[in-house]
Amino acid sequence: LSAGNPKPLPLYLDGSDINTASAAEGGVQKSLADFQMKERDLIVENLPDEVIELGKKLPVQIRKQFVSLMEAWSAQSKVLYNPKARFIDYVIPGIIGLILQLLTVTLMACTIARERESGTLYQLMVTSLKRGEIVIGKILPYLGVSVVLIAVITLVAGFHFHVHFYQPPALMLICLLFLLCSLGLGLLISAFSKTQTQAIQFSVFFLLPVFVLSGAFAPLEQLPKAIQYLSEIFPLTHFCRAFRLVNMYHASASFYLVDLRFRAAWPSSVVARQRPPRNV
Template sequence: MRKQFVSAMEPWTVDEQLLYNPRERFIDYVLPGIIGLILQLITVTLMASTLAREREAGTLYQLIVTSLQRGEIVIGKIVPYFAISVVLILLIVLLAGWHFHVQFHEPAMLAVICVLFLLCSLGLGLVISAVSRTQTQAIQFSVFFLLPVFVLSGAFAPLEQLPAGIRYISEIFPLTHFCRAFRLVNLYHAPIQYYGPSLAALCAGILVTFLGAAFLLRRIEQ
């Protein structure tokens, strides 16, 4: 009886094990937001000013009346910025791994997520460019879109901190789905059924923006 009493009075120890982000580093959490914000700032802003600049100079109408299809014009405008953005992603990943010692889980899936987000951002820039009559107007539209993205996309803070109504608005931003999918893969090692809806949302964004850009180019022709 005395031995049982003495053993009960001994201090208990708690063995803690962190399942997600075991190194407890903030850079591992915000890295998707950094990548996404840099890509969107460059792709949306530069892509938006491309067609608007040619439209303002009058060269866009010369391009439209050629034998090129609308899809070919869109692809031709996207390819250079896509290549530049891929190089930027590689540089950011190399810097994060070398200087900040960030570990990447399932790099193939992370690459797919980055490509989908990149295409969605380029398509969004094309839509903004197609509806803008001048280069200045295109940049203003880009800034008007990007400002709420910084706060409402969950790039640097969890979306759960936002009011419920605001969280629904954040679902329209591609950066929200990019950050969610990237973290589920890289931090939580989640299976695809958890981040599959985010991939589907990015694919839907690509389809909508590219079709919208082609439709708006057809309206410019008319």
């Protein structure tokens, strides 16, 4: 700056969140403009009266400082992790998680409730099948349908919205664990539901806050701290975080291992504790 040759300041932005990155860039530009005005006013105040009156006789060094201060300072920004600033790349995990959890939780919760209403659940209980076999038999059909649904969503996202998926094996593992969490949650809701209507009501009661507080469509950092801690109990929060770490940040497994462990614990605990209700 003293040499009269100001250079743009390098600014690196996290493109995974376009809204926050744009706000940060605007804030930096405003801070540079405010700092430039203060520096210009400070130099003008410190100039002697004779120098102000005889502007043409200003020393070369001071003249260079004036030139640099009159030029607008700028920050040369570089967007990382999402160079094209595409919002669809950020929300695609939320869209996948929203569709999968909405269908799997609701359908799984209604399955046991429907059989309880029709009396077929009692017929299953008097057979030689074990509790775990009954639970697995209820989960597998919806698991297969959900896998097909994931394939359809990824094909639409890839060919229509031009979303690139990195490390497909890791993404499939993340989706599979999330599916097991959602199916286990549906079984848990069905244990408290005596009718299909109750199952749907309980599912909606749980899913509505999950979609808002899980960070599927907006960064969790914008929420209060208490809400951020609460969101950690939702499987969708860990799904979106792990999916973005792999697909946008190209992170290794060590960065999202905690999220994988959390989602692996959900279905394991539900299947281990789930018992077909006896009061049918």
